[in-house]
Amino acid sequence: MDSYLGLAQSKLKPRSVVDGFSNRSATIKKRPTRPAGYPTTSRPISTSSIVIDTAAQFRYLQEEHRLVLEKCKKLEDSYSTLEAEYAKVKSDNERLQSAYEELQESYNNVTAKNFNAGKLLVYFKLKRRTDKETLEKRNIIKNEACFNTYLQDVVMLDNPRIPRVIHECIAVLESNDKFMKSPGLYRVSGDHNTIQNLRYDINANNYKRLHKQKSPHEICGILKLFLRELKDPLISLETCEKYFPDVLQMKINTRSKVMQLINSLDAVRQNTLKVLMKHLRNVAAIQENEVDNFSLGLLFSSLIFNETLADVSVLGVVAAVLAVFDWKLKAYQDLPGPRRWPLIGNVVSFLGAGPVEIFDQLIAFAATYGKVYKLDFFYDYTIVYSSPEAAEAILTSPAFAAKSQDYDKVSEWIGNGLLISRGQKWFTHRKVITPGFHFKILENFVPVFNRQAEAFCAKLESLSVGSGKAVNIFPELKLLTLGIICETAMGVGMAGDTQQAYYTQIVEELSSILYWRMFNVFVNIDVLFRLTHTSKRFNELVKKSWNFTLDMIDKRRKINQLEEQNRGSEERNEDESFGKRKRALLDTLLEARIDGKPLTDEEIREEVDTFTFAGHDTTASAMTFILYNVAKHPVVQERIYQEIVSEIGEEFCELSLSSLNNLHYMELAIKESLRLFPPVPVIARIATEDTQLLSEKITRGTSVAIDIFTMHHSADYFPDAERFDPDRFEAARSTQTFNPYTYIPFSAGSRNCVGQKFAQYELKTTLVKLLQRFQIRLPDANYVPTLKAEIVLKPAEGLPLKFIKRSV
Numbered sequence: 001m002d003s004y005l006g007l008a009q010s011k012l013k014p015r016s017v018v019d020g021f022s023n024r025s026a027t028i029k030k031r032p033t034r035p036a037g038y039p040t041t042s043r044p045i046s047t048s049s050i051v052i053d054t055a056a057q058f059r060y061l062q063e064e065h066r067l068v069l070e071k072c073k074k075l076e077d078s079y080s081t082l083e084a085e086y087a088k089v090k091s092d093n094e095r096l097q098s099a100y101e102e103l104q105e106s107y108n109n110v111t112a113k114n115f116n117a118g119k120l121l122v123y124f125k126l127k128r129r130t131d132k133e134t135l136e137k138r139n140i141i142k143n144e145a146c147f148n149t150y151l152q153d154v155v156m157l158d159n160p161r162i163p164r165v166i167h168e169c170i171a172v173l174e175s176n177d178k179f180m181k182s183p184g185l186y187r188v189s190g191d192h193n194t195i196q197n198l199r200y201d202i203n204a205n206n207y208k209r210l211h212k213q214k215s216p217h218e219i220c221g222i223l224k225l226f227l228r229e230l231k232d233p234l235i236s237l238e239t240c241e242k243y244f245p246d247v248l249q250m251k252i253n254t255r256s257k258v259m260q261l262i263n264s265l266d267a268v269r270q271n272t273l274k275v276l277m278k279h280l281r282n283v284a285a286i287q288e289n290e291v292d293n294f295s296l297g298l299l300f301s302s303l304i305f306n307e308t309l310a311d312v313s314v315l316g317v318v319a320a321v322l323a324v325f326d327w328k329l330k331a332y333q334d335l336p337g338p339r340r341w342p343l344i345g346n347v348v349s350f351l352g353a354g355p356v357e358i359f360d361q362l363i364a365f366a367a368t369y370g371k372v373y374k375l376d377f378f379y380d381y382t383i384v385y386s387s388p389e390a391a392e393a394i395l396t397s398p399a400f401a402a403k404s405q406d407y408d409k410v411s412e413w414i415g416n417g418l419l420i421s422r423g424q425k426w427f428t429h430r431k432v433i434t435p436g437f438h439f440k441i442l443e444n445f446v447p448v449f450n451r452q453a454e455a456f457c458a459k460l461e462s463l464s465v466g467s468g469k470a471v472n473i474f475p476e477l478k479l480l481t482l483g484i485i486c487e488t489a490m491g492v493g494m495a496g497d498t499q500q501a502y503y504t505q506i507v508e509e510l511s512s513i514l515y516w517r518m519f520n521v522f523v524n525i526d527v528l529f530r531l532t533h534t535s536k537r538f539n540e541l542v543k544k545s546w547n548f549t550l551d552m553i554d555k556r557r558k559i560n561q562l563e564e565q566n567r568g569s570e571e572r573n574e575d576e577s578f579g580k581r582k583r584a585l586l587d588t589l590l591e592a593r594i595d596g597k598p599l600t601d602e603e604i605r606e607e608v609d610t611f612t613f614a615g616h617d618t619t620a621s622a623m624t625f626i627l628y629n630v631a632k633h634p635v636v637q638e639r640i641y642q643e644i645v646s647e648i649g650e651e652f653c654e655l656s657l658s659s660l661n662n663l664h665y666m667e668l669a670i671k672e673s674l675r676l677f678p679p680v681p682v683i684a685r686i687a688t689e690d691t692q693l694l695s696e697k698i699t700r701g702t703s704v705a706i707d708i709f710t711m712h713h714s715a716d717y718f719p720d721a722e723r724f725d726p727d728r729f730e731a732a733r734s735t736q737t738f739n740p741y742t743y744i745p746f747s748a749g750s751r752n753c754v755g756q757k758f759a760q761y762e763l764k765t766t767l768v769k770l771l772q773r774f775q776i777r778l779p780d781a782n783y784v785p786t787l788k789a790e791i792v793l794k795p796a797e798g799l800p801l802k803f804i805k806r807s808v
């Protein structure tokens with residue numbers, strides 16, 4: 001019995017174990033009351049001294065049973081809840097899956113490239129933040145005077161009729177240039193404690209602390225916080241869905257719908273959006289802060305709608321926010337231009353198009369819309385000009401000194417070197433670099449031009465003359481011009497064609513990716529491009545390109561050290577930089593001091609990358625089309641040859657700057673070729689302030705492009721414009737009315753091509769040597785090259801030429 005009672009006693013324990021709360025008072029309370037007479041201790045007791053009340057024991061067990069049943073019921077309920085939750089998750093999953101498939105399908109239709117829509121959805125899902133109700137339940141956000149309240153309540157006392165907090169945040173940010181240029185503006189999160197302190201002050205209508213902020217990120221943080229906690233969002237999803245019911249399917253939506261949406265909002269909302277959008281455009285217009293329209297669009301979409309992105313169609317939110325941006329962009333409504341699609345503007349015109357079609361499309365637009373028209377790339381306007389008056393106004397105005405945002409993409413590769421930098425950096429670097437192209441330095445380079453061009457002739461002889469085959473000259477010329485720029489400007493000779501071909505192929509692929517990004521709706525946007533496989537490839541190529549240039553810098557440093565050792569203690573000759581010692585541009589960069597400080601390794605690499613790229617691809621393009629023109633026009637070719645014979649002779653000899661200067665007709669022919677085939681067919685700038693450009697008011701942040709190609713082909717400026725006629729420049733010179741900005745293959749103004757003279761002497765030397773050695777012919781006299789413009793103008797299928805050796 002001892003053992004029995006011991007068992008009965010121990011039976012109480014498993015209950016608490018089942019509960020899992022053995023020591024908790026809640027568990028103890030639920031236990032049934034012991035029946036009277038039931039033993040209360042576990043002390044061993046003798047059978048005779050106990051009277052067991054079996055009825056009480058039965059009642060106790062009955063109560064125990066009831067509790068167990070109750071628990072079963074609860075478990076059943078939780079099971080049903082879990083089951084319902086599981087069903088919801090499952091249906092969410094199916095919804096997402098079908099949205100993903102739809103997106104995937106539309107993506108497949110849109111582009112053959114590898115934008116990964118799935119990753120996009122995952123990206124947005126991961127970004128989901130805790131919803132407001134949960135925060136309210138957890139008592140994290142409470143009703144306050146400014147935050148977590150209704151828009152109308154906030155603006156009740158505010159004048160102008162927008163929330164003061166927005167007005168003040170924008171004012172503080174925009175009045176401080178440093179803040180506006182701060183990298184990652186609105187993306188970097190500010191210090192949490194500071195933001196909470198600001199919130200406390202602003203709720204008490206005290207803005208002193210806000211005005212004293214040393215960093216912009218807390219100010220952005222407070223503005224975002226205000227929008228996020230608004231109890232009634234700036235635009236409700238219901239309003240949005242009314243006008244854009246099925247955004248995933250949306251291909252066409254009229255502008256009027258966007259206007260209707262905006263007009264349906266009350267005045268406070270309209271005013272607030274207006275101020276906010278203006279501010280965002282100002283932020284996006286500044287290059288230094290590294291935020292673009294799209295990343296701002298994404299960020300503010302969730303703030304304006306005050307919804308977590310996972311709760312609504314991702315594209316719906318983005319599209320509706322873009323619609324708001326769209327509304328802001330009616331400034332250029334009087335300018336002609338191809339039909340815009342809502343939100344994505346003219347991007348549609350370039351969908352699925354390759355570089356050849358894109359170039360054709362741009363030419364067609366110019367032919368249709370004239371000397372000024374607008375293009376809208378995803379709510380970013382570019383105004384395209386093709387008149388000398390506009391070219392002059394743009395290239396001489398400080399308001400357009402900065403390169404457009406398309407160059408930023410190129411800067412991911414060649415960095416912020418002379419071609420792309422702006423402001424003080426550009427100015428000081430240009431001052432350091434310009435002497436590197438002084439004519440005394442160029443004189444030093446002519447022997448390299450000579451030697452490399454003669455070696456090139458020997459190569460062509462083996463490629464074409466022996467076999468009688470045509471040679472695709474463009475890739476060959478790229479190897480030549482790369483060899484020349486490396487040996488002259490960088491002072492490093494190339495080991496051979498293989499090393500050069502390695503780099504030119506990298507450049508070819510990088511240019512193609514960059515061009516694709518400029519005209520593709522998705523990958524134009526940094527955040528989306530990063531999701532593609534091509535982005536990985538792009539990074540690989542950039543690294544390879546950098547290794548090539550870093551290797552060159554390293555070699556030049558070693559060459560200089562060796563030279564230094566060999567010279568021993570000899571004093572440096574005062575004039576040696578222009579004289580005996582062959583100084584490369586790279587030496588200038590390595591020795592330069594700006595405000596007493598040397599250039600950083602990165603700055604040197606950026607300039608070397610810039611010059612290696614800009615110095616070879618453009619010149620190869622120019623030389624390719626010059627050879628095409630002389631092959632196509634044998635009469636011109638013969639005239640140039642006769643000039644060479646009379647000024648220089650039939651045989652190879654050492655050329656000099658002055659002998660090259662005597663080749664006047666050749667100069668005209670080169671000029672005419674650069675007119676018809678400008679290697680840089682379009683250049684672009686961004687307006688850094690609101691400004692007047694001819695009859696247009698250009699707002700800050702708008703891109704303006706000069707379509708050099710179209711201007712050079714315009715019959716308004718060049719009679720019989722399509723004809724290759726070198727003499728036309730002689731005639732133009734005699735007429736005083738010729739505006740020099742009509743012909744700008746090297747651009748003009750302070751940011752003209754620093755390598756212009758270098759290129760001209762290089763082109764002349766190469767042409768002299770080639771014509772001394774060969775007659776150049778097209779295999780098919782009617783051949784016309786198809787053009788593409790992947791940054792630099794190129795013959796899309798290369799250029800086949802025959803080289804027939806002259807019998808001297």
Ligand code: HEM
Nearest residue numbers: 418419614615618619622679680683746747751753755759
């Ligand atoms: C026929 C050959 C060339 C043509 C047609 C050409 C054309 C141009 C054009 C149109 C620009 C202005 C770009 C813009 O505003 O966006 C430019 C800038 C530039 N070019 Fe050339 N270029 C040629 C050869 C060279 C060479 C050989 C070098 C180097 C040795 C070079 C280095 C540069 C640099 C560094 C800039 C930027 C200048 C600045 O912004 O201060 N170019 N070139």
